[in-house]
Amino acid sequence: MSSKERVQPQLRCVLPFEAAASELCVLRKAVRTQLGLWGLSVVTDEVQLVASELAANVIKHVGEGAAATLVLEASGDRLRVELHDKSHVVPSRTQAACGAECGRGLHLLAGLAVDWGTVLTATGKAVWCELSLEPAPQCRRVQRAAAMLQQYRRTAVRSSAALEEAATDLIADVLHLLAAQGRDPDDFLDRAQMHFEAEAA
Secondary structure: OOHHHHHHOOOEEEEEEEEOOOHHHHHHHHHHHHHHOOOHHHHHHHHHHHHHHHHHHHHHOOOOOOEEEEEEEEEEEEEEEEEEOOOOOOOOOHHHHHHOOHHOOOOOOHOOOOOOEOOOOOOOEEEEEEEEEOOOOOOOOOHHHHHHHHHHHOOOOOHHHHHHHHHHHHHHHHHHHHOOOOHHHHHHHHHHHHHHHHHHH
16 A cells, blocks of 8 residues: 555644653654554654754744644645744754754754745744655665665675675665565574575585
8 A cells, every 4th residue: 555545635733832851752752643643653753853853943942941833744645744933033044054063953854854944924933844655764774775786786896995894884774675664684684694604605
């Protein structure tokens, strides 16, 4: 069953909360519960991370205890996440290019989201992003493993160190790919080891 069949149009959940460090755990739990009810557990980790980072930005830039609202909306092959607060100060996209502390939430949105932005509202602003609900996760390691396997045997790695590094990365990426498909990476490693030992003998 594709995600388009699984997700009904206009599934929407509104979660008002107080922007306080002590409330972040409650917010993450509410996100996990709601996505589970919608059958969208595949993006739970990403959405919890996005929600936590955006809420942390509200705490830092609007103030501890500020009223905020997280909105989740599933439609077609995307999940839209919006965080509304009472401030009219719009974060700059250029913050995503600054240091580790500055713009961390924007870095995260840029890395995980298909699209993101900020809109002013009558009462403040909303920072939003859209995550893909396609079965293949957004993980770069999974995508890289699939591409590497397609190119397998076409590229020669010349130095021993480079070969070791490429092989390690390939194995780790394949493990991510298998885990993303619901398979057991440990089982794969055991079978690969048995194949290797049988062929080496």
